[in-house]
Amino acid sequence: MMYRLIADAAMVVHFAFLAYLALGGFIAWRWRRTIWTHLAVVGWGLISIVTGVDCPLTYVEDWARRQAGLEGLPPTGFIDHYLEGVVYPEAYTNVARLAVAVVVLFSYVGYVLRRQ
Template structure:
């Protein structure tokens, strides 16, 4: 039961992380100091996409699922399991990444233009 809770919590935190990746730049319009945290999250996202490094949250969720007696995440990871093929078809992965990049860039343009 505890392992399942750990796996579920890691999954929820992972979704929150991704939501913050996409929308966190807009929070910086109101709370300017949060831009540094968002830059770190965007940096991690870019590193993950370009190098294929596995997210620690994926490892924690997989570990929790396996120790709870469930199937682990597929080797392709969190995004492939929960998002690709579920939220959008797999062949639109690059388009989805581009859309996220455009949203993040737009949020940063707004951040700069709204400077006091």
């Protein structure tokens, strides 16, 4: 039971991380100091996309699922398991990434304009 809770918690935190990656720049409009945290999150997202390195939360969830006797995450990882083919078709992965990038850039432009 405890391993299942760890797996579920890792999944929820992972989704929250992805939501913050996409929308955290808007949070910085109100709380300016959070821009540094958001820049770090976006940096990690870029590193993950460019290098193919999985997020540590993926490893935690996969480990906990296996310890709970459940099927682990596929080798392709968290996003492929929960988002691709579920939220958007797999063929539109690059479109989804571009959409997130546009949202992040828009939030940064707004952040800069609001600071002036």
